[in-house]
Amino acid sequence: SPRWPGLIEAYRSRLPVTADTPVVTLQEGATPLLPAPELSRRTGCEVFLKVEGANPTGSFKDRGMTMAITKAVEEGSKAVICASTGNTSASAAAYAARAGLTCAVLVPQGKIAMGKLAQALVHGAQLLQVEGNFDDCLALASKLAIDYPVSLVNSVNQFRIEGQKTASFEIVDVLGDAPDIHCLPVGNAGNITAYWQGYREYCTTSEDPGPATRTPRMWGFQAAGAAPIVTGQVVENPSTIATAIRIGNPASWTKALAARDESGGRIDAVTDRAILAAYRLLARHEAVFVEPASAASVAGLLQVAEAGELEPGQRVVCTVTGNGLKDPEWAISGAPAPLTIPVDAAAAAAQLGL
Numbered sequence: 001s002p003r004w005p006g007l008i009e010a011y012r013s014r015l016p017v018t019a020d021t022p023v024v025t026l027q028e029g030a031t032p033l034l035p036a037p038e039l040s041r042r043t044g045c046e047v048f049l050k051v052e053g054a055n056p057t058g059s060f061k062d063r064g065m066t067m068a069i070t071k072a073v074e075e076g077s078k079a080v081i082c083a084s085t086g087n088t089s090a091s092a093a094a095y096a097a098r099a100g101l102t103c104a105v106l107v108p109q110g111k112i113a114m115g116k117l118a119q120a121l122v123h124g125a126q127l128l129q130v131e132g133n134f135d136d137c138l139a140l141a142s143k144l145a146i147d148y149p150v151s152l153v154n155s156v157n158q159f160r161i162e163g164q165k166t167a168s169f170e171i172v173d174v175l176g177d178a179p180d181i182h183c184l185p186v187g188n189a190g191n192i193t194a195y196w197q198g199y200r201e202y203c204t205t206s207e208d209p210g211p212a213t214r215t216p217r218m219w220g221f222q223a224a225g226a227a228p229i230v231t232g233q234v235v236e237n238p239s240t241i242a243t244a245i246r247i248g249n250p251a252s253w254t255k256a257l258a259a260r261d262e263s264g265g266r267i268d269a270v271t272d273r274a275i276l277a278a279y280r281l282l283a284r285h286e287a288v289f290v291e292p293a294s295a296a297s298v299a300g301l302l303q304v305a306e307a308g309e310l311e312p313g314q315r316v317v318c319t320v321t322g323n324g325l326k327d328p329e330w331a332i333s334g335a336p337a338p339l340t341i342p343v344d345a346a347a348a349a350a351q352l353g354l
């Protein structure tokens with residue numbers, strides 16, 4: 001098969017581009033849909049992982065950013081801005097660098113993982129740490145985009161959603177149809193909105209024959225300390241070890257509720273403890289190293305299964321949204337410190353119990 005051209009070329013007919021659109025791509029997309037034998041065994045379902053950490057900057061944000069930056073260039077923007085818990089800023093910085101645009105990012109001070117900070121800096125973004133949380137950063141970025149000549153590339157930008165919906169297309173293309181259930185972590189709620197739009201657009205209707213015969217139930221999971229959609233109330237001081245989804249007032253709140261209700265799905269909370277257990281299970285048994293927020297989808301699936309609310313035999317896809325190397329803190333703190341030995345085979349063998 002020919003080289004993968006990136007998701008805009010791959011799904012051109014289903015995206016808002018023309019022959020003249022100057023496509024900015026890092027060949028994102030076409031990520032693995034990996035069978036998960038241990039999760040399948042534990043749930044009695046056929047579970048797959050959509051491994052979005054395999055994208056160019058290590059998260060699903062690249063799907064949205066190839067579209068958002070492409071459209072910014074097409075519209076003649078010279079600068080883009082975003083608020084971020086880290087991954088959006090990493091992706092925006094990279095795509096802006098590729099396009100030769102200025103990129104400004106606003107991040108909550110002290111609350112973003114080191115790897116993500118490194119990405120924004122190395123790609124040359126202008127980074128400001130804000131004395132506030134993500135919700136404050138987004139309000140600020142939105143205001144700046146209204147008052148100054150700079151385009152907002154958060155997921156309130158519809159082109160982000162258009163790009164991110166292609167993950168659903170890829171899943172249907174591999175499985176031959178939509179799964180029964182799709183599990184996702186939920187923060188600002190752009191991604192669950194995008195997947196639901198993608199599944200609907202790819203599904204056959206009387207007017208439009210599509211590649212899928214049905215749509216899945218959408219199951220979203222928020223961290224318990226940052227679960228406004230679950231509780232129905234804005235969380236003023238969201239708190240979770242999963243910094244990527246430490247969000248108290250999601251921009252796409254009502255769209256997430258629509259995805260849940262239209263699909264017959266659910267949005268539940270998972271504790272940090274359950275997130276870390278799923279994080280370790282993914283690394284140890286499925287051999288997929290994700291960042292903590294990504295493990296919320298798997299923690300949620302296991303929680304529903306343990307509550308006896310998951311019918312066995314179904315086909316389930318869990319999106320794991322970001323690469324574990326971005327935020328290695330929890331991998332290191334959860335493991336014993338390595339032993340030090342002299343340059344000596346007998347000493348090594350003794351310590352290894354060989």
Ligand code: F0G
Pocket residue numbers: 059061083084085086087088089155185186187188189190191192244245291293294321322
């Ligand atoms: N997983 C990861 C790794 C994320 O970075 C995010 C969001 C989510 C899940 C949740 O997706 O917001 O569409 O519901 N990160 C944003 C950022 C907020 O700034 O990088 P969502």
